[in-house]
Each structure stands twice: as C-alpha cells, then as structure tokens.
Amino acid sequence: MSYLMSSNAESIWSALAEHALLPFEEARMLPSAAYTSAEVLGREHDRIFAREWICVARTADLPANGDYLTVSIPAAGGGQRSVIVVRDNDGVISAFDNVCAHRGSQLLRGCGNESRITCPYHAWVYRLDGQLIGAPYMNRTVDVSGKPFDAGDFRLARIRLEVWEGFVFVTQNPDAADVAAQLAGLADVVARYQMAGYVPVHQQVDVWDTNWKLLYENFMDAYHVFKVHKDSFGKDGDSTPDTTMHSGSDCFAHHVVVHGDDATSGVAHRDNTSLTGDWRRTVVLGAAFPTHLMQLQPDWLWYLQLSPLGVDRVRIRWDVSVAPEVLADQADPPAYVAELLDLLHTVNAEDRPIVEGVFQSVHPKMARGPFSYLERNVYDFDRFIAKSLTSRW
Numbered sequence: 001m002s003y004l005m006s007s008n009a010e011s012i013w014s015a016l017a018e019h020a021l022l023p024f025e026e027a028r029m030l031p032s033a034a035y036t037s038a039e040v041l042g043r044e045h046d047r048i049f050a051r052e053w054i055c056v057a058r059t060a061d062l063p064a065n066g067d068y069l070t071v072s073i074p075a076a077g078g079g080q081r082s083v084i085v086v087r088d089n090d091g092v093i094s095a096f097d098n099v100c101a102h103r104g105s106q107l108l109r110g111c112g113n114e115s116r117i118t119c120p121y122h123a124w125v126y127r128l129d130g131q132l133i134g135a136p137y138m139n140r141t142v143d144v145s146g147k148p149f150d151a152g153d154f155r156l157a158r159i160r161l162e163v164w165e166g167f168v169f170v171t172q173n174p175d176a177a178d179v180a181a182q183l184a185g186l187a188d189v190v191a192r193y194q195m196a197g198y199v200p201v202h203q204q205v206d207v208w209d210t211n212w213k214l215l216y217e218n219f220m221d222a223y224h225v226f227k228v229h230k231d232s233f234g235k236d237g238d239s240t241p242d243t244t245m246h247s248g249s250d251c252f253a254h255h256v257v258v259h260g261d262d263a264t265s266g267v268a269h270r271d272n273t274s275l276t277g278d279w280r281r282t283v284v285l286g287a288a289f290p291t292h293l294m295q296l297q298p299d300w301l302w303y304l305q306l307s308p309l310g311v312d313r314v315r316i317r318w319d320v321s322v323a324p325e326v327l328a329d330q331a332d333p334p335a336y337v338a339e340l341l342d343l344l345h346t347v348n349a350e351d352r353p354i355v356e357g358v359f360q361s362v363h364p365k366m367a368r369g370p371f372s373y374l375e376r377n378v379y380d381f382d383r384f385i386a387k388s389l390t391s392r393w
Contacts (some may be wrong), residue, residue, distance in 0.1 A: 166196025248380030
C-alpha cells in the first residue's frame with residue numbers, strides 16, 4: 001500500500017479540523033489519510049500519546065511489594081518508550097523510565113519480583129523508589145569541580161502515574177489533568193462493579209496488521225456485533241435491541257447492554273452485593289481515550305491496551321479478570337477460565353479479518369456512509385482524534 005506523504009499534509013489537517021466540528025448527524029468515518037499517513041501517526045505521537053494518560057496495568061498485576069512489570073508506550077517523537085511499573089517496599093506503585101542513569105542500559109524485562117533494581121551492564125543498583133544506592137568502581141570519579149561521585153545525585157527518571165478504578169495509568173505530560181477528573185463521568189458508571197478486586201486469569205499480546213484507530217473504533221462499534229459475532233457474543237441471540245448508546249466526552253465514551261432475566265452470562269453472582277437492579281445484568285463497553293478499552297461485566301472483565309507499531313500494525317495487550325465470587329464458586333476454575341478464553345479467542349478471530357480488511361480497503365476515494373446510532377462511540381473517538389490533531393483545546 002502507498003501511504004500518504006507530506007505533499008498532502010496540509011489537506012489532511014484541514015479535513016480533520018472540519019471533521020472535529022461535525023455534529024453526529026453529519027459525521028462520517030475519518031478521512032482515509034488519518035489511517036494511512038505517516039505524518040498523522042507522527043502527530044499522534046506528539047499530540048496524543050505524549051500528552052494523554054496511557055493505561056499500562058492493573059493494581060492486581062502487582063499484588064506484592066517488589067512486584068514489577070515492564071511495558072512499552074508510544075513515545076513523543078515516535079517509537080516506543082520502555083517503562084518500569086513497580087510496587088515498592090512501602091506498597092506504593094511508581095513508574096520509571098526503564099533506562100539506567102549511567103549509560104542508558106535497559107534495566108528490566110518482562111515481569112517479576114525484585115528487592116533492588118540492578119543494571120545488567122555495570123551493576124548500578126537502585127532502590128525500588130528509583131534512588132541509586134550503589135555504583136561499583138566509581139570511587140575514583142570526580143566531576144569538573146572536583147566533587148567525588150555521589151550515588152545520592154542519581155535516580156531513575158520518574159514518570160507520572162495515577163490509579164483509577166484499579167487501573168494503572170501513566171502520562172508523559174506533567175500538565176495533564178488528573179485521571180480521576182478526566183474520567184469522573186465514566187467512574188459514575190463503572191465504580192459500582194468494584195472491578196479493582198477482579199482476579200487476573202490471563203494476559204496476552206498480539207499484533208494485528210491494521211491501523212490502531214480502526215481496532216479502537218471496532219471495539220466501541222455496537223453496530224457490527226449482530227453480524228460479525230453471531231458465533232460468539234451473538235450465539236444466544238441478537239443483543240442489539242438491549243444496547244443503549246451514551247454520548248461521550250473529550251476523554252471517554254461508553255455504551256451498555258442489559259441482558260434479560262434468563263441470561264446465564266454477563267450477570268451478577270448471588271453473592272455480589274455491590275450491584276443492584278438492572279446493573280446486576282448490565283455489560284459496560286467503555287473507552288478511556290486514547291488507548292484503553294474494556295468490556296466490564298458483573299462476572300468478568302476484558303480490557304485492551306493498544307499501541308501503534310506503525311500506520312499498519314498495532315500491538316494489543318489484552319487481559320482477562322474474573323469477579324472473585326464467580327471464580328470462587330467454580331467447581332473447576334481452570335475449566336471455567338478455558339471456556340471464557342475460548343469465547344474471547346473466537347471474538348478476536350471474528351474481528352481480525354474485518355478490521356485488517358478495512359485497513360486494506362482504505363484509500364482517498366473510498367465511499368463513507370453515515371453512522372448508525374449504534375456507532376455513536378465511534379464518532380466520539382474520531383472527534384477526539386480530530387480535535388487532538390488540529391487544536392490544543
């Protein structure tokens with residue numbers, strides 16, 4: 001595929017600026033170059049990923065002091081930035097650049113538990129709060145003024161971190177509004193589920209050959225479920241009549257599906273005391289812009305964190321957690337989890353050829369029809385993208 005280059009850059013910014021002003025009734029899919037242009041991806045790195053909050057984990061992924069994991073987030077200027085997320089000896093979760101302060105070596109990989117962080121290159125040693133406490137063979141080193149080397153002068157670069165509803169978010173922007181303030185309206189919906197207590201049962205990373213925004217749009221698109229997911233979510237019937245769309249904000253969007261009284265999945269366990277009324281059988285499809293997606297149910301949680309690897313590839317980290325009372329009530333918990341994962345693998349297998357196919361079809365002269373009311377959240381996300389890329393709000 002031939003990607004749009006800089007000669008048409010001005011036209012895409014003008015088109016996106018116009019798109020940002022469209023009411024829902026007049027909206028269409030984003031201009032094709034938004035999905036194929038390297039210039040657009042570059043601006044996304046600088047104006048979206050470098051400014052917004054990125055979900056990197058759940059607190060449940062770091063249950064013990066010393067637990068850590070490493071993640072890659074889209075970096076300002078392009079590429080990926082490796083980050084350490086760690087629970088220190090006081091139980092505080094922090095994030096640091098995964099880079100030694102000495103010569104830039106990557107410090108940790110994957111996940112695990114450590115009492116100290118030791119550089120694999122020159123053995124500089126850091127506490128879990130990022131402070132350097134040891135550096136062998138630096139006793140002869142002095143600075144230009146003659147001051148002897150002091151480990152106290154060095155520490156890992158801290159990255160701003162906040163926890164929201166059990167999710168760990170980081171931002172590269174020191175001036176970003178607090179996560180709680182940005183997602184207050186979404187918290188009004190999801191807080192009742194107490195999902196911070198859901199038990200992690202699976203984590204996986206996949207790479208799809210599509211633009212990251214197309215996958216994001218697909219997850220929040222309630223219009224395709226009755227057709228694409230007829231062998232998974234729709235095998236017991238079309239849930240479209242039970243779906244209610246809600247208008248989004250500049251930070252989030254959501255819609256809900258209320259199951260019938262006879263539903264066996266997506267309903268609260270008898271021991272669940274936090275959900276009442278229709279909420280006991282309500283599924284929330286939520287999006288925290290720009291990269292966080294979740295399907296929150298009374299019985300389980302599925303969430304995705306997206307990261308572009310180019311205009312045509314996206315890395316998807318997806319995790320599954322189960323409500324504790326549901327998991328505890330299973331006679332065979334591994335079998336229950338395996339059945340749940342079979343469902344979600346089927347969902348992904350249904351979505352992947354569609355989303356990759358849309359990317360292969362994107363071109364400047366492609367037709368773009370009006371949105372169904374079931375695509376309201378797609379509009380919300382697209383408006384966020386268009387506004388972010390063409391203004392400073």
